[in-house]
Amino acid sequence: MSGEPILSVRDLERHYPITRGLFRREVGRVRAVDGVSFDLERGETLALVGESGCGKSTAARTLVGLEDPTGGTVRFDGADVTTADGRVATDFRRRVGMVFQDPDSSFNPRMPVGEAVGEPLRIHGMRDEQRERAIVTELLELVGLSASHYDRYPHEFSGGQKQRLALARALVLDPEVVVADEPVSALDRRVQDDVLDLMADLQERFDLSILFISHDVDVVRSFCDRVAVMYLGELVERGPVETVFEEPAHPYTRALLGSVPALDPGDRGELVTLTGEVGDPADPPTGCRFHPRCPAVIPPPEYDLPREEWRALLDLRFAVADAADADEDPRTGDRSLREAHGVPAPLSDPDAEAVLERALTDVEDGATERGARRLAEAFTTVCEAEVPPEIDVDDRPVTCHRHDDRGD
Amino acid sequence: MTEPLLSVSNLRTQFRTDRETVRAVDGVDFDVFRGETLAIVGESGSGKTVACESITRLLEEPPAELVDGEVVFDGVDLTTLPEATLREIRGNRIAHVFQNPQRSLSPVYTVGEQLVEAMAIHDVASGTAARERAVGLLDRVGIPRPSVRVDEYPHQFSGGMRQRVAIAIALAAEPDLLVADEPTTALDVTVQAQLLDLLTDLQETLELAVILVTHDFRVVAELADRVVVMYDGKVMERGSVGDVFDGPAHPYTQALFGGEDVADRRVDDADDTAPTVGCRFHRECPHAIPDCRRGDQPPLRPTGTGQRAACVYYDESHDSSVVRARRLEREVTSDER
């Protein structure tokens, strides 16, 4: 790992317009990828990890040119390939191979797999059939299959074998970078291990740099060198896998790791559970995008409240605000608002309790909007008001106010 | 010990096509007691789902066919019941939750209508009482603003919320047994954590018996009391969660926990099906000896450490320390890390 990164991504953006009416007037944007920056160093495996809808796959598809970025730059081996065409683009496509979660997407059921593996060669101008066959056969053997598989059809292969074929196809043009989007997610655990072992072998043999898109913390831990954690279109933390996974600095990373059950029945009941659901990328939360769910969300200096109480109080505040917006009664079922959000009675800070009581009385009286306003004025957080800057924590870029002077 | 709520013995279910007969479940035994969670663990093709769907005959027959075995639920053998009686038990006393919540939800009715219907069919409640109970159930399974969302359609819910709705519908008839087949597999981990929390809570407060079908030992560690490990239609190991996690006794269970030497021999070939003679695992097993290739699958025998395993090494004529030795190695290496 030396010199310039092989792939360098800056402020990458992929927005989808939401249009309405005959003239397709743009009324909003889905911010699927919203300013993502990272480097892929030569020879390393970098994971882009996150949950569904966080934008990791879109980021991968955008940076290899399968989708057009709406902003930012992608540099490959020093050259700007963001909107490249002609020779630069062809060259870039040759030097970056791609593997997807569903191998069936890259194999035509009516084409023998050998031909499918060799297809990129033909697309890039190879006319010599014998040479093509020789190259493909050698690759088939390298991925643990054999020459006898050349003329068979996709349905004759197991899921793991198909992923081996997909790897062969991704490598047929001798690329320097492989972008693998959830390549083992559809496989049984033991087959996953086999395919990952194979990828590690191939990485060494072909001197590959790998960008590995995954939702699976276990797989990332066992296979990747560095990791970038994504939430709602943005990166929240990046660094070496050991450091990030042993001492996560961002509350979302902590929640992600803490929500994986331990492999020990003695440790049950210790799961980190977030409240609420992932936000809408068409209307992301202000400030830090994780603030509506973050267990560590920062309280205002004037109140002295333990973490859980503050989180529960904010949940209640947001629920009342939502109800006010929708012109609904926030109280539901037979539980009180306090109970529904786990807000203790009374709060440990008497001033906060006084505000809350007044707001709850408002709601009681049917003045939900007034109650919502009262709560919003008193219970503010820097996490909602200001976008956290990127801060280096032990050489790891982290975007969270807990690490700037606004926290603690 | 008290009588089990459900007792499955020698269950055999096969699928018949023009070309072949697949013995998906090939002589499986397990019990489920009231208030406990039994996990059935295995990889794809192990027969774990077919075994569970055989209990209330959810499988399409044909091609599926229940060829043998007893499924005694609360004293009655379900295999002998006519479909009409079985339908009453299904949903009423034994409810299912699937990996894909759509399987128990209809896209054309609101979730409230579906909950009310489930209660009506099973005579739990009707009219305004049913609607109130529907809202209460949605609240119970953690749906925010239940009195509003009760009038929405399944597609208006996120994947995690939809699974909660499916659980609410399953619970509407106050069943004794909940069969949950990979209920969190399609969900993100943070959503899975919320659902696992909910299942633990429901199980404790309602004293439900739960059969949890899963491929994921982490989920087993979080929820289950006892485990059945299946491979190719057979039970390989059975025991308490503590015993099985402390020292998996069967070489296959050890492989699932990540045995290195097994991976090299893994059979991952579409046209290479498991053998039907001897131990089903013998082609992949690092400890296989000629005895493993003869006769039928060895029976489940006590291992001396609490659980039972279907491996020749646990009979009197073999030295079980051969397969046990690996366990010790494993523990040592994981301690060193």
Ligand code: SF4
């Ligand atoms: S900025 Fe605030 S809300 Fe965002 S992660 Fe940090 S503490 Fe949580």
Ligand code: SF4
């Ligand atoms: S019976 Fe033989 S093949 Fe089967 S698990 Fe035991 S040692 Fe391995």
